[in-house]
Amino acid sequence: MLQLKNVDCGYGVFQAVHNLSFSVEQGQIFALLGPNGAGKSSTIMSIAGHVKLFAGSLHFDGQDISSLLARERVRKGIAVAPEGRRLFPDLTIEENLTVGGYSQSKVKEAVNRDMVFSLFPRLTERLRQPAGTLSGGEQQMLAIGRAMMAEPRLLMIDEVSLGLMPKMVDVCYNAIRHLKSQGVTILLVEQNTKRALDVADQVCVLESGNAVWQGSADEAKKDPDLIEAFLGMTKESAA
Template sequence: MTMLQLENMDCGYGAFHAVHDLSLTIEQGEIFALLGPNGAGKSSTIMSIAGHVQLMSGAIRFDGTDISSLSARERVRLGIAVAPEGRRLFPDLTIEENLTVGGYSLSREREAVNREIVFTLFPRLTERLKQPASTLSGGEQQMLAMGRAMMAEPRLLMIDEVSLGLMPKMVDVCYHAINHLKSQGVTILLVEQNTKRALEVADHVCVLESGQSVWQGTAAEAQNAPDLIEAFLGMAKEAS
């Protein structure tokens, strides 16, 4: 069953088009990876779906309904949440308070249930519950960013640059959580420059370059296309 469709989407900032004529389909319960170098339009795509970047043309459909004109808050209520690039936590708020912000649209009872789900996936957060977010390590901040998004009970969870700047052990923890969420029926839209890790978990892939889709297919097809992987890695190396 189709959950999300982008139809000839253009989005950007003011007069600047960051993404051009992008069409893709994401099925319910799958992990869909957006790959590409810095500046390819991956984050702009995710933030446009979330309602934070201007949609210039085209349509965004969620469960078959055009949500292009809905506010970011209304999209959260439909079940769309994002863990953004750079985490964007509230640095002076504690872990507990950041999680509370993530569950603002829910009842106290649902908030408490979701908090326990977050703590089960990320037990380290329980050890630092009263610490300000600014005092956490990069890995702990990434856990908190994902946990805050999970507090909204998303049906579609978008995670931007999961492994960026993290130690391998912390990357493993985050990907374990992603696999667990998929097993629970959550659809994941994943932005990642770690091609190998993304292809290990993804069902489908879209490669962006200069704001345009240059390849789409299954993760298995991507893994069996050395020319594609070599081209992507070359782009990523040049952009770093």
């Protein structure tokens, strides 16, 4: 579904990612892992069209989308729940969801809103509450829900569990599993390596903007050098 070929990307004259290539198959959960500053978020946002592509190409469903605007990529079926959530704090939950569904018809918007509420019932209880007054877990639910309002076939989620209580992390990961079961392809950036490896099919590990390892999540769990050197875990904790 998604293919990056020799991608260089960054901000202004700063290059954050170097010669990155990987493919994401339809229906997979693909995890981008690595330390802070590795280039994970830059990769996600370059796919979304918000970070400049210096070289290489991005293909989605066989089409080169490298030069498409961000809003055109949304219409192709790509949506992102960004790091830090980036909600509209003064808008209500309902209004944030409406913004997320701007590319859809009114009929689809209503259907997708119902889908979000079934995924995160807690949002229904706070429908008219400003997003800025929500807890961190509720904001993460809303960020994922807002992205799902675009009816994406590729959902990218950046730092799912960052700053969340364990119970809220469980809620978000249960939602991720459910979305996968519904055929949504997911590209996941995560600092919580164990949680990512538990749900991912494939993994790409980045360090200093370079891919240092690619393979299946099962292979990653069995590679002691990988998990200790790049993922900040011991082999026992990854098992």
